[in-house]
Amino acid sequence: GAGVSQSPSNKVTEKGKDVELRCDPISGHTALYWYRQRLGQGLEFLIYFQGNSAPDKSGLPSDRFSAERTGESVSTLTIQRTQQEDSAVYLCASSPRDRAGNEQFFGPGTRLTVL
Amino acid sequence: AQSVSQHNHHVILSEAASLELGCNYSYGGTVNLFWYVQYPGQHLQLLLKYFSGDPLVKGIKGFEAEFIKSKFSFNLRKPSVQWSDTAEYFCAVKTAGSYIPTFGRGTSLIVHP
Numbered sequence: 001g002a003g004v005s006q007s008p009s010n011k012v013t014e015k016g017k018d019v020e021l022r023c024d025p026i027s028g029h030t031a032l033y034w035y036r037q038r039l040g041q042g043l044e045f046l047i048y049f050q051g052n053s054a055p056d057k058s059g060l061p062s063d064r065f066s067a068e069r070t071g072e073s074v075s076t077l078t079i080q081r082t083q084q085e086d087s088a089v090y091l092c093a094s095s096p097r098d099r100a101g102n103e104q105f106f107g108p109g110t111r112l113t114v115l
Numbered sequence: 116a117q118s119v120s121q122h123n124h125h126v127i128l129s130e131a132a133s134l135e136l137g138c139n140y141s142y143g144g145t146v147n148l149f150w151y152v153q154y155p156g157q158h159l160q161l162l163l164k165y166f167s168g169d170p171l172v173k174g175i176k177g178f179e180a181e182f183i184k185s186k187f188s189f190n191l192r193k194p195s196v197q198w199s200d201t202a203e204y205f206c207a208v209k210t211a212g213s214y215i216p217t218f219g220r221g222t223s224l225i226v227h228p
Contacts, residue, residue, distance in 0.1 A: 031214060033215070041220060042119075042121075042205065042218045042219055042221050043205065043207075043218040045218075048214065048215050050214065056215065091159070093159075104161075104216070106158045106159040106160070107158065109158075
Protein backbone atom coordinates (compact mmCIF):
# COMPACT_ATOMS: atom_id res chain seq x y z
CA GLY A 1 0.00 0.00 0.00
CA ALA A 2 0.92 3.66 -0.07
CA GLY A 3 3.48 4.87 2.38
CA VAL A 4 3.65 8.11 4.32
CA SER A 5 3.60 11.11 2.02
CA GLN A 6 4.65 14.67 2.72
CA SER A 7 4.23 17.90 0.83
CA PRO A 8 5.82 19.99 -0.36
CA SER A 9 9.10 18.15 -0.85
CA ASN A 10 10.98 21.43 -0.82
CA LYS A 11 10.01 24.84 0.49
CA VAL A 12 12.01 28.03 0.25
CA THR A 13 10.65 30.98 2.16
CA GLU A 14 11.71 34.37 3.38
CA LYS A 15 12.39 35.10 6.99
CA GLY A 16 9.22 36.20 8.77
CA LYS A 17 6.81 34.32 6.53
CA ASP A 18 4.54 31.51 7.72
CA VAL A 19 4.81 28.01 6.27
CA GLU A 20 2.54 24.98 6.41
CA LEU A 21 3.81 21.45 5.93
CA ARG A 22 1.53 18.50 5.28
CA CYS A 23 1.74 14.83 6.20
CA ASP A 24 -0.49 11.99 5.00
CA PRO A 25 0.06 8.95 7.21
CA ILE A 26 -0.49 5.34 6.24
CA SER A 27 -4.18 4.52 6.37
CA GLY A 28 -5.13 2.96 9.70
CA HIS A 29 -2.09 4.23 11.56
CA THR A 30 -3.26 5.92 14.71
CA ALA A 31 0.07 7.37 15.81
CA LEU A 32 1.73 10.26 13.98
CA TYR A 33 5.01 11.98 14.78
CA TRP A 34 6.79 15.09 13.53
CA TYR A 35 10.56 15.42 13.72
CA ARG A 36 13.09 18.04 12.70
CA GLN A 37 16.47 17.07 11.32
CA ARG A 38 19.06 19.78 11.03
CA LEU A 39 22.09 19.23 8.82
CA GLY A 40 24.44 16.71 10.41
CA GLN A 41 22.17 16.19 13.40
CA GLY A 42 19.86 13.47 14.61
CA LEU A 43 16.08 13.50 14.65
CA GLU A 44 14.62 16.05 17.04
CA PHE A 45 11.13 15.13 18.28
CA LEU A 46 8.54 17.86 17.83
CA ILE A 47 5.03 16.52 18.43
CA TYR A 48 3.12 13.22 18.73
CA PHE A 49 -0.51 12.46 17.96
CA GLN A 50 -2.26 9.28 19.08
CA GLY A 51 -5.78 8.85 17.81
CA ASN A 52 -8.14 11.37 19.39
CA SER A 53 -6.02 11.85 22.50
CA ALA A 54 -4.46 15.20 23.33
CA PRO A 55 -1.16 15.51 21.44
CA ASP A 56 2.20 15.47 23.17
CA LYS A 57 3.64 18.87 22.26
CA SER A 58 6.64 18.63 24.54
CA GLY A 59 9.15 18.83 21.68
CA LEU A 60 7.91 22.00 20.02
CA PRO A 61 10.81 24.49 20.27
CA SER A 62 8.73 27.67 20.51
CA ASP A 63 5.18 28.98 20.26
CA ARG A 64 5.84 29.74 16.59
CA PHE A 65 5.42 26.01 15.97
CA SER A 66 2.03 24.32 16.00
CA ALA A 67 0.50 21.20 14.51
CA GLU A 68 -2.95 19.82 13.96
CA ARG A 69 -4.37 16.47 13.09
CA THR A 70 -7.98 15.64 12.44
CA GLY A 71 -8.80 12.20 13.79
CA GLU A 72 -6.46 9.66 12.27
CA SER A 73 -5.94 11.46 8.99
CA VAL A 74 -3.65 14.15 7.67
CA SER A 75 -1.58 16.42 9.83
CA THR A 76 -0.23 19.91 9.21
CA LEU A 77 2.77 21.48 10.88
CA THR A 78 2.74 25.27 10.85
CA ILE A 79 5.71 27.48 11.52
CA GLN A 80 4.89 31.14 11.98
CA ARG A 81 7.30 34.01 11.44
CA THR A 82 10.01 31.68 10.18
CA GLN A 83 13.62 32.23 11.23
CA GLN A 84 16.81 31.08 9.54
CA GLU A 85 17.40 28.54 12.31
CA ASP A 86 14.15 26.83 11.26
CA SER A 87 15.91 25.62 8.11
CA ALA A 88 15.92 21.82 8.30
CA VAL A 89 14.27 18.69 6.96
CA TYR A 90 10.92 18.09 8.64
CA LEU A 91 10.05 14.41 8.84
CA CYS A 92 6.70 12.84 9.51
CA ALA A 93 6.25 9.25 10.66
CA SER A 94 3.23 7.10 11.43
CA SER A 95 2.82 3.91 13.39
CA PRO A 96 0.03 1.37 13.86
CA ARG A 97 -2.14 1.42 16.99
CA ASP A 98 0.43 2.07 19.60
CA ARG A 99 2.38 -0.69 21.14
CA ALA A 100 5.82 0.11 22.42
CA GLY A 101 7.49 -2.32 20.05
CA ASN A 102 5.91 -0.90 16.94
CA GLU A 103 8.23 0.62 14.37
CA GLN A 104 7.71 3.96 12.70
CA PHE A 105 7.15 4.44 8.99
CA PHE A 106 8.73 7.62 7.72
CA GLY A 107 7.83 9.95 4.91
CA PRO A 108 10.35 11.51 2.53
CA GLY A 109 10.49 14.76 4.45
CA THR A 110 10.06 18.41 3.57
CA ARG A 111 13.27 20.38 3.15
CA LEU A 112 12.64 23.90 4.46
CA THR A 113 15.03 26.71 3.62
CA VAL A 114 14.52 30.08 5.24
CA LEU A 115 16.40 32.88 3.50
CA ALA B 116 15.86 12.64 30.29
CA GLN B 117 17.29 9.66 28.51
CA SER B 118 19.91 9.99 25.81
CA VAL B 119 21.17 7.85 22.95
CA SER B 120 24.82 8.00 21.90
CA GLN B 121 26.23 6.89 18.60
CA HIS B 122 29.94 7.27 19.02
CA ASN B 123 30.94 6.84 15.38
CA HIS B 124 29.70 9.80 13.38
CA HIS B 125 31.50 8.93 10.17
CA VAL B 126 32.76 5.50 9.15
CA ILE B 127 34.59 4.70 5.92
CA LEU B 128 35.19 1.09 4.95
CA SER B 129 36.20 -0.95 1.96
CA GLU B 130 33.91 -3.65 0.62
CA ALA B 131 34.10 -6.95 2.50
CA ALA B 132 35.26 -5.25 5.70
CA SER B 133 33.40 -6.00 8.91
CA LEU B 134 31.18 -3.35 10.46
CA GLU B 135 30.23 -2.51 14.01
CA LEU B 136 28.37 0.68 14.86
CA GLY B 137 28.00 1.57 18.50
CA CYS B 138 24.78 2.62 20.24
CA ASN B 139 24.51 3.30 23.95
CA TYR B 140 21.57 4.66 25.90
CA SER B 141 21.15 6.07 29.37
CA TYR B 142 17.84 4.58 30.61
CA GLY B 143 18.04 1.81 33.22
CA GLY B 144 14.60 0.25 32.80
CA THR B 145 12.84 -1.75 30.12
CA VAL B 146 13.59 -0.54 26.61
CA ASN B 147 12.66 -1.24 23.01
CA LEU B 148 15.54 -0.71 20.62
CA PHE B 149 15.63 0.07 16.92
CA TRP B 150 18.08 0.64 14.12
CA TYR B 151 16.87 2.64 11.14
CA VAL B 152 18.71 3.19 7.87
CA GLN B 153 18.44 5.96 5.31
CA TYR B 154 19.93 5.13 1.92
CA PRO B 155 20.85 8.08 -0.32
CA GLY B 156 17.68 9.67 -1.66
CA GLN B 157 15.37 7.32 0.22
CA HIS B 158 13.16 7.40 3.31
CA LEU B 159 14.25 6.28 6.74
CA GLN B 160 13.32 2.63 7.10
CA LEU B 161 13.56 0.00 9.81
CA LEU B 162 16.63 -2.21 9.72
CA LEU B 163 15.88 -4.26 12.83
CA LYS B 164 14.38 -4.00 16.29
CA TYR B 165 14.55 -5.58 19.73
CA PHE B 166 11.38 -5.89 21.76
CA SER B 167 11.94 -8.92 23.99
CA GLY B 168 13.41 -12.41 23.95
CA ASP B 169 16.66 -13.31 22.18
CA PRO B 170 19.03 -10.37 22.61
CA LEU B 171 20.67 -11.15 19.25
CA VAL B 172 18.41 -9.72 16.60
CA LYS B 173 18.73 -10.28 12.87
CA GLY B 174 17.51 -7.74 10.37
CA ILE B 175 17.42 -7.16 6.66
CA LYS B 176 20.42 -7.33 4.34
CA GLY B 177 22.56 -9.41 6.69
CA PHE B 178 22.60 -6.93 9.57
CA GLU B 179 22.34 -8.00 13.19
CA ALA B 180 22.44 -6.27 16.56
CA GLU B 181 23.01 -7.48 20.08
CA PHE B 182 21.27 -6.05 23.12
CA ILE B 183 23.60 -6.13 26.10
CA LYS B 184 21.57 -4.89 29.04
CA SER B 185 24.52 -4.64 31.43
CA LYS B 186 26.31 -2.34 29.01
CA PHE B 187 23.22 -0.36 27.95
CA SER B 188 24.26 -1.09 24.39
CA PHE B 189 22.67 -2.17 21.11
CA ASN B 190 25.50 -2.32 18.61
CA LEU B 191 24.86 -2.97 14.94
CA ARG B 192 27.05 -5.45 13.08
CA LYS B 193 27.58 -6.87 9.63
CA PRO B 194 30.39 -9.32 8.86
CA SER B 195 31.03 -8.15 5.30
CA VAL B 196 29.78 -4.79 4.01
CA GLN B 197 28.87 -3.97 0.44
CA TRP B 198 28.99 -0.72 -1.50
CA SER B 199 25.18 -0.69 -1.34
CA ASP B 200 25.35 -0.39 2.47
CA THR B 201 26.46 3.22 2.08
CA ALA B 202 23.83 5.08 4.11
CA GLU B 203 23.03 6.94 7.31
CA TYR B 204 22.28 4.69 10.30
CA PHE B 205 20.22 5.79 13.31
CA CYS B 206 19.77 4.06 16.63
CA ALA B 207 16.53 4.73 18.53
CA VAL B 208 15.29 3.80 21.99
CA LYS B 209 11.80 3.70 23.46
CA THR B 210 11.46 3.38 27.22
CA ALA B 211 8.68 1.44 28.92
CA GLY B 212 5.49 3.45 28.99
CA SER B 213 6.63 5.90 26.31
CA TYR B 214 5.65 5.82 22.66
CA ILE B 215 8.13 8.51 21.65
CA PRO B 216 11.54 7.18 20.67
CA THR B 217 14.76 9.04 21.26
CA PHE B 218 17.10 8.96 18.29
CA GLY B 219 20.85 9.05 18.22
CA ARG B 220 22.69 11.56 16.08
CA GLY B 221 23.30 9.02 13.32
CA THR B 222 26.35 7.44 11.74
CA SER B 223 27.28 8.08 8.15
CA LEU B 224 28.73 4.95 6.55
CA ILE B 225 30.60 5.11 3.25
CA VAL B 226 31.68 1.86 1.67
CA HIS B 227 34.26 2.07 -1.10
CA PRO B 228 34.00 -0.54 -3.87
